[in-house]
Amino acid sequence: MTTVRNIAQGVRSFTSNVFLVEGERTVLVDAGNDFDAVERIEGAVDDLDALVLTHTHPDHIGNARSVIERFDVDVWGYDADASLVDYELADGDTLAIGDAEYEALYTPGHKNDHLCFYSRDAGTLFAGDLIFANGGFGRTDLEEGDRSKLIESIEYVYETVDDDLAGMYVGHGPAVESHPKNHVELALQAAKTGF
Template sequence: MIRNLARGVSAFTSNAFLVDGERTVLVDTGANFDIVPKIHEQVDELDAVVLTHTHPDHVGNIDAVRDVFDAETWGFDLDQPAVDNAIEDESTLRIGDDEYVVLHTPGHKNDHLCLYSESATTLFAGDLVFQNGGFGRTDLPEGDRELLIRSIDRLRSVVDDSLSAMHVGHGPSVVDSPYDHIEMAARAARLG
């Protein structure tokens, strides 16, 4: 089961998805709210934290999570203080009960990752793409619109219209034709 622990939080934060199962994983920690009791409401232990990228709104709660759950973090860039273990592009990672392929998708931030499970038909898109054709900002440090477009195109080449759920860094998850939202993001990113 996948639960957004940042749902209903009014502070500036990213979404933070708790995926329980064989390997209980938190995808991003969010920021500016106390996530620890929200995790404890659902599970007793946390096996790992996987970071889509290391912008402060996605990793702000990392120290609290590490302190209480003694969970190691996984991300793309070991030079980032929030990352304990590096994940290589195209490697696989167990999240919950499913295997996810890790896709390095820079453009919003150099260390950005998407996580895709073909068997679960589920994608964690971070801040690469959003509902209704939204896409990640490129006006922040490390932002690069052309690189973002290439990353969206790469994602489009890996997932297809069998995708049933896309969990994004901000806003609601997309469970109604999520592949169409990726297609819209690819077109929108080219326009502006």
């Protein structure tokens, strides 16, 4: 059975959430920044099969090199031209995370290389910095940020996930394990109204 744990829980530095997904294929979703991710991974599992990136902002990739060196893993992300990415994922591509197949959803707006990962069978969405709990959404005031693209991306996610979505793991803040599709809808409304 797949287990999802945020190994960045309790870290007091500028980092994203970092999800260690244990299962048939043990995968790290994002690497975080400015804490010893390797030590935390080693404290939880014997080995790691892959590192998957939602996007390449520094708070999501700062620990990537140490994770790659320690576990000799390949990195999956949107842009194979990015220095860390070994394997490119386009919209609609699938990959195994834990015990399930996930679809890569291309979701720019926060950053041009942003991906979300959705498994209908597992009822799980890794939302990166696109959507947060309680209707939060990714900032668009950084380089490559674009509010209209972000709104389109949230709409795309809302139309793609079904009502059986059971868990949404986000780049910052708490995971959403109760009615996550409602939080996606709230984020869409908030992004459209500018709040």
